[in-house]
Amino acid sequence: MIIIYNSNASITSTATVNAWQASGFRGMESSAAGTMTMTYPSAVNHSDAGDVVVATVVSSGSDDADRANRVAAMDAMVSKQNTVNKDGYVVAYSEIENVKPGGITGIAVTIDS
Amino acid sequence: MKQPYLYFGRKGYYAFPAIANGNHTATPVTNVNGFMVPANKAVTDDASAYLQLSHRAVDAGTNTRSAIVIANGPRPGTPAFTGDNAKANIVAGEVSILDNKEALLVESTGQLTVTLVGTDGGLTATANDFLYLEEIKFNANVGPYNEATADICLPASNFISAQPVAYTAAGGVHWDLAVQDKTKLIFKSLHGSGDGVTTINIIHTADKYKEICEAMQELCNSSVYEEMVKVHYLDANGQHVHNAFSSRGITIYGMNIIK
Numbered sequence: 001m002i003i004i005y006n007s008n009a010s011i012t013s014t015a016t017v018n019a020w021q022a023s024g025f026r027g028m029e030s031s032a033a034g035t036m037t038m039t040y041p042s043a044v045n046h047s048d049a050g051d052v053v054v055a056t057v058v059s060s061g062s063d064d065a066d067r068a069n070r071v072a073a074m075d076a077m078v079s080k081q082n083t084v085n086k087d088g089y090v091v092a093y094s095e096i097e098n099v100k101p102g103g104i105t106g107i108a109v110t111i112d113s
Numbered sequence: 114m115k116q117p118y119l120y121f122g123r124k125g126y127y128a129f130p131a132i133a134n135g136n137h138t139a140t141p142v143t144n145v146n147g148f149m150v151p152a153n154k155a156v157t158d159d160a161s162a163y164l165q166l167s168h169r170a171v172d173a174g175t176n177t178r179s180a181i182v183i184a185n186g187p188r189p190g191t192p193a194f195t196g197d198n199a200k201a202n203i204v205a206g207e208v209s210i211l212d213n214k215e216a217l218l219v220e221s222t223g224q225l226t227v228t229l230v231g232t233d234g235g236l237t238a239t240a241n242d243f244l245y246l247e248e249i250k251f252n253a254n255v256g257p258y259n260e261a262t263a264d265i266c267l268p269a270s271n272f273i274s275a276q277p278v279a280y281t282a283a284g285g286v287h288w289d290l291a292v293q294d295k296t297k298l299i300f301k302s303l304h305g306s307g308d309g310v311t312t313i314n315i316i317h318t319a320d321k322y323k324e325i326c327e328a329m330q331e332l333c334n335s336s337v338y339e340e341m342v343k344v345h346y347l348d349a350n351g352q353h354v355h356n357a358f359s360s361r362g363i364t365i366y367g368m369n370i371i372k
Contacts, residue, residue: 026268026301027303027311028265029261029303030261033259037261039304041305046307047307048306048307049304049307063253064348067259067264070264071264071341075339075341078118078266079340082115082338082339084115
């Protein structure tokens with residue numbers, strides 16, 4: 001499936017909306033107190049780097065609650081990767097459409113170059 | 114393509130030879146040797162809720178165990194203290210609890226000191242004895258806890274290989290004398306084929322390599338698609354191990370993530 005991330009209310013440039021093959025999804029990890037990071041194969045096809053989506057996750061003030069929030073966000077993204085929509089694409093996150101699963105409040109995309 | 118995604122969380126486990134003066138700062142605890150990096154801990158800070166330090170005596174000792182350690186008693190499941198001198202004498206095979214705040218000090222991040230018997234709360238070990246520092250619950254004082262290598266979620270299809278690794282720390286046995294082995298689970302890297310691999314190292318019950326392969330096969334064949342398959346992690350309540358592992362008699366003592 002094609003999976004889409006829209007990080008910005010205005011589509012103005014690269015990294016405000018992006019699409020990858022869900023089958024290329026390489027995984028996720030915690031990256032800070034209120035963030036987790038996802039990676040896809042590089043759009044410029046580099047073998048040693050990927051495109052990165054950093055998701056900001058709701059933060060509760062407790063370290064263990066923050067951990068659980070990151071896990072919830074990862075769970076939601078797993079569900080998205082496994083979603084099948086034969087008539088179109090899958091929206092993983094969208095500011096414009098207000099699709100914000102798993103307590104994710106924002107995303108930032110870095111395209112490998 | 115629907116597929117399961119496997120979630121692994123780190124658990125610190127550092128088994129190492131003791132030394133008589135108790136100052137282990139020359140070999141700091143790292144994410145590589147101890148699967149964790151404990152933060153500074155002063156004598157006034159009690160870390161026993163999330164870190165356990167145990168001493169397994171290989172040698173006998175005379176008047177080497179302090180009053181607090183005697184009062185703590187042996188680690189549950191290990192032999193009772195039987196030495197003379199009001200149990201201040203150590204008998205080979207006994208396992209003492211040293212995670213009281215007076216004994217376990219982290220002077221600088223990852224740098225351990227265990228107080229001497231002269232300082233109430235500790236004991237005097239020998240170079241043949243072993244110490245075991247274990248992370249038992251999630252706590253922000255033991256890292257990495259919210260950054261890279263704290264945890265990871267990987268697609269099952271990116272699993273490459275499981276390889277047994279020689280494990281001989283502390284004689285290759287836990288403080289309760291359970292024999293241990295180590296296995297690494299190797300996945301394709303988060304960042305691509307040119308960036309090496311991502312490795313999950315597991316210290317676990319001995320002679321369970323085949324069972325780990327079975328467990329991985331079961332997890333990779335699962336039809337859990339709406340959330341991650343949580344293989345192993347710590348939270349504030351303790352350790353969580355997926356039934357695919359625990360039902361096969363696999364105790365996980367430590368786990369780290371190397372990218």
